[in-house]
Amino acid sequence: MDQDEFDSGAITVEVVKFRRRNEAQRRSAGVRAMRAMEKRRGAQRTRFKRIMAFARDLAARDPAALPLLVTALGRPVQSQAMLETVLRYPRHGSSGAFSPETLFFSEYDPLDAAGRTFREIAAEIRKFRRLRLDRNVVIPNPWHPNRLQNSLSKLRPNGKWGRWREDYNHHIEVWEPVGLGWVHGGNHSITAGILIGAGTVKPDFGYDLTAVYDHVYCDGRAFRRRHDRSVIADVSSVEMAAIFEIGRLMIDTPMSPPARPDSIVFSGP
Numbered sequence: 001m002d003q004d005e006f007d008s009g010a011i012t013v014e015v016v017k018f019r020r021r022n023e024a025q026r027r028s029a030g031v032r033a034m035r036a037m038e039k040r041r042g043a044q045r046t047r048f049k050r051i052m053a054f055a056r057d058l059a060a061r062d063p064a065a066l067p068l069l070v071t072a073l074g075r076p077v078q079s080q081a082m083l084e085t086v087l088r089y090p091r092h093g094s095s096g097a098f099s100p101e102t103l104f105f106s107e108y109d110p111l112d113a114a115g116r117t118f119r120e121i122a123a124e125i126r127k128f129r130r131l132r133l134d135r136n137v138v139i140p141n142p143w144h145p146n147r148l149q150n151s152l153s154k155l156r157p158n159g160k161w162g163r164w165r166e167d168y169n170h171h172i173e174v175w176e177p178v179g180l181g182w183v184h185g186g187n188h189s190i191t192a193g194i195l196i197g198a199g200t201v202k203p204d205f206g207y208d209l210t211a212v213y214d215h216v217y218c219d220g221r222a223f224r225r226r227h228d229r230s231v232i233a234d235v236s237s238v239e240m241a242a243i244f245e246i247g248r249l250m251i252d253t254p255m256s257p258p259a260r261p262d263s264i265v266f267s268g269p
Contacts, residue, residue, distance in 0.1 A: 157196070
């Protein structure tokens with residue numbers, strides 16, 4: 001800031017000039033603000049505890065609002081999954097990088113004293129609800145740059161392929177009660193659907209985690225076996241770890257029927 005003084009007799013006028021910050025200064029200020037915000041969020045376990053404290057208070061006040069918290073927590077992970085190929089461009093992305101195995105633990109890991117795995121403990125779902133692409137956390141793994149570009153360009157509003165619609169190659173696994181969807185087919189077109197916020201998708205199969213919670217818990221650092229507290233897998237995403245434990249809250253504090261008014265339920269094969 002520069003200051004110039006002009007003497008006009010009895011009155012001295014002081015002119016103050018402000019210099020605009022250049023782009024480098026603005027960027028530096030933004031970086032400092034982001035670092036300060038990240039520091040306030042705390043370490044991994046601190047963040048996990050804060051999320052769970054908020055979730056427990058929300059469950060006590062209105063358990064029907066918990067799915068909205070799941071959506072908020074899942075959005076950053078969902079965005080990372082959709083951007084993986086963009087960030088690797090022009091190389092192919094890593095198919096399946098954002099999967100249950102990487103974000104939670106392997107389906108082949110023993111979870112109880114008898115050595116049973118996730119697939120042996122979790123109950124298969126016979127009645128599914130459709131997942132809304134504008135609300136539920138559906139995680140695709142787009143891996144081919146050209147296919148992703150085609151989907152984004154041609155499935156957009158007024159695009160060459162017309163209005164987005166569910167397709168025969170869409171294959172999705174769902175985890176309840178959190179309503180978490182894992183895409184096993186149609187990754188690129190489902191990515192476009194998520195970004196457009198268009199339509200719903202029908203899961204092909206799914207699992208109810210209720211029985212899994214009897215044997216597994218997460219402390220913010222790791223997923224652990226309940227019978228001996230041994231580590232199944234380290235936490236790779238605080239948000240997904242919190243979603244796992246929020247599912248336990250959903251079971252312990254069930255929502256009054258209809259549990260999810262935005263859901264469409266249908267019978268599986």
